[in-house]
Amino acid sequence: MIEFTKFTLDNGLRVIVHEDRTTPMVAVNVLYDVGSKDESPEKTGFAHLFEHLMFGGSKNVPDFDEPIQMAGGENNAFTNSDVTNYYEILPAENIEIAFWLESDRMVNLNFDEEVLETQRKVVVEEFKETCLNQPYGDAWHHLSGLSYKEHPYSWPTIGKVPQHVEAATMEDVKDFYTKYYCPNNAILVVAGNVRVEQVKILTEKWFGDIPKGEVPQRQYKQEPIQEAFREVNMESNVPLDSIYLAFHMPDRLHPDYYVADLLSDVLCNGASSRLYKHLLKEQKLFSSIDCYVSGSIEPGVLIIEGNPSKGISLITVEAAVWEMLEELKENGVTQRELEKVKNKVVSNLIFSETSVLNKAINLAFFELLKNANLINEELELYQSITLSDMQRVANTIFTRENCSALRYRVMPQVGELV
Numbered sequence: 001m002i003e004f005t006k007f008t009l010d011n012g013l014r015v016i017v018h019e020d021r022t023t024p025m026v027a028v029n030v031l032y033d034v035g036s037k038d039e040s041p042e043k044t045g046f047a048h049l050f051e052h053l054m055f056g057g058s059k060n061v062p063d064f065d066e067p068i069q070m071a072g073g074e075n076n077a078f079t080n081s082d083v084t085n086y087y088e089i090l091p092a093e094n095i096e097i098a099f100w101l102e103s104d105r106m107v108n109l110n111f112d113e114e115v116l117e118t119q120r121k122v123v124v125e126e127f128k129e130t131c132l133n134q135p136y137g138d139a140w141h142h143l144s145g146l147s148y149k150e151h152p153y154s155w156p157t158i159g160k161v162p163q164h165v166e167a168a169t170m171e172d173v174k175d176f177y178t179k180y181y182c183p184n185n186a187i188l189v190v191a192g193n194v195r196v197e198q199v200k201i202l203t204e205k206w207f208g209d210i211p212k213g214e215v216p217q218r219q220y221k222q223e224p225i226q227e228a229f230r231e232v233n234m235e236s237n238v239p240l241d242s243i244y245l246a247f248h249m250p251d252r253l254h255p256d257y258y259v260a261d262l263l264s265d266v267l268c269n270g271a272s273s274r275l276y277k278h279l280l281k282e283q284k285l286f287s288s289i290d291c292y293v294s295g296s297i298e299p300g301v302l303i304i305e306g307n308p309s310k311g312i313s314l315i316t317v318e319a320a321v322w323e324m325l326e327e328l329k330e331n332g333v334t335q336r337e338l339e340k341v342k343n344k345v346v347s348n349l350i351f352s353e354t355s356v357l358n359k360a361i362n363l364a365f366f367e368l369l370k371n372a373n374l375i376n377e378e379l380e381l382y383q384s385i386t387l388s389d390m391q392r393v394a395n396t397i398f399t400r401e402n403c404s405a406l407r408y409r410v411m412p413q414v415g416e417l418v
Contacts, residue, residue: 002359002375005196006367009203011212012184016363016372017199018191020356026192027089028098029360030106033187033368034180035082036159037152037220037298045159046176049123049168051079054086056115059108061101071097080157082297083368089357092193096202103206106186109177116173120165127162135238139305139406146230146404147246147301151223182213187367191360223248223299230404235411240287240307241314244406245321247397251299253369258381259393260293260302265341266333266390267291267304267324272340274324275304284309285317297369301404302397314407325398332391345382 004018036047054077055064068075073090088098131137140156148154159165188207190199226248249260268275268291280286289306308317352358359375366374 002353002363004363004372006372007200009183009208011208011210012182013203013207013210014187014367015199015203016187016189016367017194017196018189018356018359018363019194019196020192020359023193023356024092025089025356026092026095026098026190026194027087027357027360028095028102029085029087029189029191029357029364030102031187031189031361031364031368032084032086032180033185033215034084035080036155036157037081038180038218039152039155041152041155041160043164043168043172044155045123045127045157045162045165046168046172047084048079048157048159049119049165050173050176050181051077051084051086052119052123053115053173054105054109056112056119057110058105059110060104062110064101064105067097067101073098080296081153083365085361085364087357087360089192095190095194095198096206099202099206102188103210106181106183106207107210109181111170111174111177113170116168116170120168123158123165124162127158127165131156131158135236136242136408139242139244139408142232142234142406143244143246143301143303143404146232146406147226147248148223150221151298152220153223153296153298153300178213179216180213182215183207183210184212185215187364189360189364189367191363192356226404227401229400232406234406234408236408237411238408239410241410242307242408243305243314243318243321245304245318246301246404246406247303247402249293249300249302249397252295252297255381256389256393256396257293258378259385259389260397262338262341262345262382262385263328263333263390263394263397264291264293264302265344266328266337269341269344274328275306275321278324279306279317279320283320285312285320314409318405318407325394329391329395329398332387332394335387338385338387338390342382342385346379349379349382 004016006016008014034047039046068088071090071094073088075088077086144154144156250256267273268289275289280289286306287309291304293302294300304321362375363372366372
C-alpha cells in the first residue's frame with residue numbers, strides 16, 4: 001500500500017505527498033495536463049517543442065541543469081499524446097532547489113528568440129534522425145493516421161511534419177505557454193524522505209502566489225468505431241520487410257484496458273508467449289516479433305509488429321498471426337497462461353514501487369485520471385480478470401474490421417530483379 005496525502009492550493013495546483021523514510025532522496029514531479037492531442041492539426045509538435053523550451057532558462061534561472069547538478073541531483077522530462085511531465089530527483093536536504101526551479105519556469109519562462117531558434121533546430125533534427133533517417137522511423141506516423149481519422153491521436157507526439165515546428169513563432173510559443181502552463185493545469189507530486197507539513201510550507205512559498213490560468217476546454221472529436229479494415233503498403237529503404245497490425249482497444253479507465261494489456265502479454269511477452277513461441281521459435285516465420293498497448297488515456301491501440309525471417313513473405317506471416325488470433329478467440333487462454341501473465345504484472349508493479357521517482361510519476365498520472373489511489377488498486381484490477389474476460393475481449397478486439405495494417409517492403413536495389 002502506497003500511502004499519500006493530497007491538498008490543493010487556492011490557485012488550483014493539486015499536490016500529492018508520499019512519505020518514504022527508507023531513502024535519502026526525494027523526487028519532485030510536475031505533470032501538466034497537455035499533450036500532442038491538444039495541438040492544432042496545422043501546428044503539431046508544440047507540446048514536444050515546449051518540453052525542450054522549458055529547459056532553456058527562466059527569469060531567475062538562466063541554466064536549469066546547473067543548480068540541480070550542484071545539488072547532487074538529476075532532472076528530465078517526457079511528452080506524449082496526453083501529458084507533459086517534468087521531474088527532479090535529488091537529496092532530500094536540497095528539495096527546495098527543485099521547488100524554486102519548477103515554480104520559476106511555471107511563471108517566468110525565458111522567451112528568448114535565440115533559445116527558441118536553438119530548440120527549434122534541436123527538435124527538427126530529432127524529427128529527422130528518429131523519423132526520417134531511421135528504418136521504420138515513420139511507422140507511428142502511418143499507424144496513427146490509419147487508426148485515427150477524427151481524434152488528434154492521428155499524429156505522433158513529435159508532430160506531423162518538421163515544418164510545423166520550423167514555422168513556430170514567438171507569438172505561438174507564448175500563446176501555448178499561457179494556455180497550458182499554469183498551476184490549475186498542473187499536478188505536483190513529492191515522494192521520498194519528506195514530511196507533509198514541510199511540503200505544504202514549500203508549496204505555498206514557491207507556488208502559492210502564481211495566478212490561475214484560463215485553460216481552454218478540449219473540443220476535439222472522439223474517434224468513431226472503425227468499421228472496415230485499413231492498410232498502407234510502403235516500399236522503403238529498410239533492412240527487412242515488416243508488418244504492423246493495430247487494433248483499437250478501450251481507454252485507460254475502462255476495466256477491459258487491463259484485459260487487453262494481459263492479452264498483449266499472452267501473445268508476446270517472454271519465451272513461452274504464443275506468437276514468440278509458435279511463430280518465431282518453432283515455425284521460424286519471424287526473426288523478431290512483439291506485441292504491446294499504447295497506454296493512452298483515451299481509447300488506444302494494441303499493436304503486433306514483426307519482421308519475417310529471410311525468404312518468408314509478408315502474406316505468409318500475416319496469415320499466421322491471424323490464425324493465432326482466431327485460435328485465441330475460439331479457445332481462449334489457459335489458466336496457466338493467465339496466472340503466468342498475472343504473476344509478471346504483479347512482480348513489475350511491486351518492482352516499480354521501489355523507486356520514489358516511479359511512484360511520483362504514477363501518482364501524478366493517476367491523479368490526472370481523477371483517482372490517485374489507482375496506484376493501489378491496479379493490482380486487484382489485474383488479479384480479478386477471468387478466463388472468460390480474456391476470451392470476450394479477444395473476440396471484441398481481434399476482428400478484421402477493427403484492424404489497421406502497415407506493411408514495409410524492402411526497396412529493390414538498382415538492377416535487382418523483383
